[in-house]
Amino acid sequence: MIEAAGEDALLIRFGDAIDSALPAQIADLCQRIEALELPWLVDLVPSYTTLLVIYDPITINVLDAKARLHPLLSETPSADQTKAEAADSRLIELPVYYSEETGPDLAWIAEQKGLSVQQVIDRHTADTYQVYAIGFAPGFGFMGQVDPTIACPRKDTPRTKVPAGSVGIANQQTAVYPKPSPGGWQLIGRCPTVLFDEENLSLLKAGDRVRFVSISREEYLAQGGQL
Amino acid sequence: MKGPGAIRHGLRVINPGIKATIQDLGRKGIRHHGLARGGVLDLRSAAWANKLLDNDRNAACVEIVLGGFRAEALSACEVSITGARADVTVNGKPVEMWQSLFLAPGDELAIGHARHHRLIYLAIRGGFETKEWFGSRSVVEREGLEGCGPLQPEDELPADSFDAPQGAPRIAPPQAWQWLECPPVLGLIPGYQFNQFQPADLRRLVTTEYAVSDESDRMGYRLAGTPMADPPPGIVSEGIVPGAIQVPGDGQPIALLADCQTIGGYPKPGVITSLDCGLLAQQLPGARVRFEWTDVLSAQNQRRLFERHYHQTVWSEDGRSLHWR
Numbered sequence: 001m002i003e004a005a006g007e008d009a010l011l012i013r014f015g016d017a018i019d020s021a022l023p024a025q026i027a028d029l030c031q032r033i034e035a036l037e038l039p040w041l042v043d044l045v046p047s048y049t050t051l052l053v054i055y056d057p058i059t060i061n062v063l064d065a066k067a068r069l070h071p072l073l074s075e076t077p078s079a080d081q082t083k084a085e086a087a088d089s090r091l092i093e094l095p096v097y098y099s100e101e102t103g104p105d106l107a108w109i110a111e112q113k114g115l116s117v118q119q120v121i122d123r124h125t126a127d128t129y130q131v132y133a134i135g136f137a138p139g140f141g142f143m144g145q146v147d148p149t150i151a152c153p154r155k156d157t158p159r160t161k162v163p164a165g166s167v168g169i170a171n172q173q174t175a176v177y178p179k180p181s182p183g184g185w186q187l188i189g190r191c192p193t194v195l196f197d198e199e200n201l202s203l204l205k206a207g208d209r210v211r212f213v214s215i216s217r218e219e220y221l222a223q224g225g226q227l
Numbered sequence: 228m229k230g231p232g233a234i235r236h237g238l239r240v241i242n243p244g245i246k247a248t249i250q251d252l253g254r255k256g257i258r259h260h261g262l263a264r265g266g267v268l269d270l271r272s273a274a275w276a277n278k279l280l281d282n283d284r285n286a287a288c289v290e291i292v293l294g295g296f297r298a299e300a301l302s303a304c305e306v307s308i309t310g311a312r313a314d315v316t317v318n319g320k321p322v323e324m325w326q327s328l329f330l331a332p333g334d335e336l337a338i339g340h341a342r343h344h345r346l347i348y349l350a351i352r353g354g355f356e357t358k359e360w361f362g363s364r365s366v367v368e369r370e371g372l373e374g375c376g377p378l379q380p381e382d383e384l385p386a387d388s389f390d391a392p393q394g395a396p397r398i399a400p401p402q403a404w405q406w407l408e409c410p411p412v413l414g415l416i417p418g419y420q421f422n423q424f425q426p427a428d429l430r431r432l433v434t435t436e437y438a439v440s441d442e443s444d445r446m447g448y449r450l451a452g453t454p455m456a457d458p459p460p461g462i463v464s465e466g467i468v469p470g471a472i473q474v475p476g477d478g479q480p481i482a483l484l485a486d487c488q489t490i491g492g493y494p495k496p497g498v499i500t501s502l503d504c505g506l507l508a509q510q511l512p513g514a515r516v517r518f519e520w521t522d523v524l525s526a527q528n529q530r531r532l533f534e535r536h537y538h539q540t541v542w543s544e545d546g547r548s549l550h551w552r
Contacts, residue, residue, distance in 0.1 A: 006416055006470050006499075006526075008501070011465065042256060043257070043258045046466075047490045058530070135488060135491075136490075140261055196260070205259070206259070
């Protein structure tokens with residue numbers, strides 16, 4: 001389904017609810033649109049269930065832009081193909097130093113959930129997450145789904161400053177804050193990897209898969225992590 | 228922004244006022260990294276500032292919030308000032324806005340406080356050649372990129388060298404600014420969650436007035452009016468565009484503007500047209516605005532006509548009118 005989103009964008013909907021099969025489908029459509037090298041295409045913004053196609057309305061009008069994209073939708077791969085493609089999508093490993101000193105909410109989550117701190121860490125590192133969308137801040141990747149046994153709501157009062165690299169949980173989502181910013185996610189550790197810089201932009205892309213790997217304090221510092 | 232030893236052309240900021248930033252038409256192709264588009268809030272005023280100088284359409288200018296800006300010419304240059312009305316002087320002597328203006332080296336340009344509206348644009352012949360981020364000179368303050376912030380006293384704004392004024396100064400025709408004096412009625416293109424809003428709430432949106440609140444910046448303007456009775460619940464976050472009207476649970480709309488986030492989870496009944504985003508952005512806190520429904524093709528035609536006028540008209544010799552090529 002393609003609909004206009006204002007004067008210079010089209011929104012393509014893939015579903016109504018969060019579904020781990022969608023990021024690969026959306027990433028696949030992005031690739032097929034990019035391959036056409038459309039001169040009027042300005043940007044593609046994937047999110048959980050949608051793809052926002054931003055175009056230049058001076059060069060093409062809404063009807064022609066829709067007509068050009070429409071045939072691509074019927075070629076959308078079946079669920080089986082998507083699963084196969086998801087297996088080849090980029091897998092990124094992000095090291096995390098999980099600790100009291102880098103994850104001020106780690107002990108709180110363990111207590112709330114009746115788990116040990118180590119169990120919380122084990123469950124966070126056990127799954128491979130989908131990157132559903134980049135947003136909120138440059139390079140901030142919304143990832144899911146977190147094991148329900150460690151899922152927890154955002155803080156009632158957001159922190160005014162969350163340090164760069166902080167790894168957080170909000171409901172069944174997880175993310176790394178690329179830069180210091182205010183934020184309400186429950187913090188469990190810190191990642192030394194640079195997630196956004198002016199030259200390479202966002203490390204993560206919607207459609208990528210991410211696995212967190214637990215590292216020691218020494219490894220964290222050796223990889224450039226700050227305390 | 229200082230080039231030691233280099234010959235300096237352009238302006239030196241003496242006082243930027245409350246807030247002044249460099250803006251062009253914004254960044255392209257970077258929103259999927261979570262970066263905002265940025266760009267001038269008021270397309271019309273900024274375009275006229277550049278048109279007065281025959282600049283490239285995307286030339287960077289200074290967007291000055293509420294006025295109070297002072298700068299010194301480092302070299303001979305030609306500038307133009309458009310947007311909200313303010314008293315403007317060169318070396319203390321009054322000069323007109325909406326005209327091209329010659330400055331000699333050492334001249335002091337002073338822009339007073341904006342009356343009735345919010346944004347003033349200062350352009351220079353050839354455009355300001357400040358640092359680019361992601362292919363654009365637009366500054367998005369909230370992203371906190373190093374060096375990408377509002378202007379500070381002593382900042383130098385480089386521009387191309389300029390020899391001497393050629394021909395008569397240009398004077399913008401009344402159509403350049405008349406729209407700003409009209410009661411603000413903003414064209415709204417239905418979209419996104421339009422169908423999930425209650426008919427009574429949609430009617431309220433286009434039949435009542437909204438006041439621009441104090442909580443208004445380059446990310447968006449909060450509007451206050453009769454709240455919607457029953458806005459739809461939050462949605463799964465999706466890509467949003469500047470101009471989108473989002474309605475949180477309190478039923479009071481927020482109009483997103485150039486520096487807005489790239490994805491969001493509030494329901495949206497529609498998107499303000501690109502030119503009317505400028506009309507909204509020009510309103511001061513307390514000003515009242517109305518919405519009226521329009522459609523995508525009408526909005527696109529209006530914008531295309533505006534762009535075509537920019538590219539396909541030339542100044543008459545006396546600088547007082549424009550003619551189609």
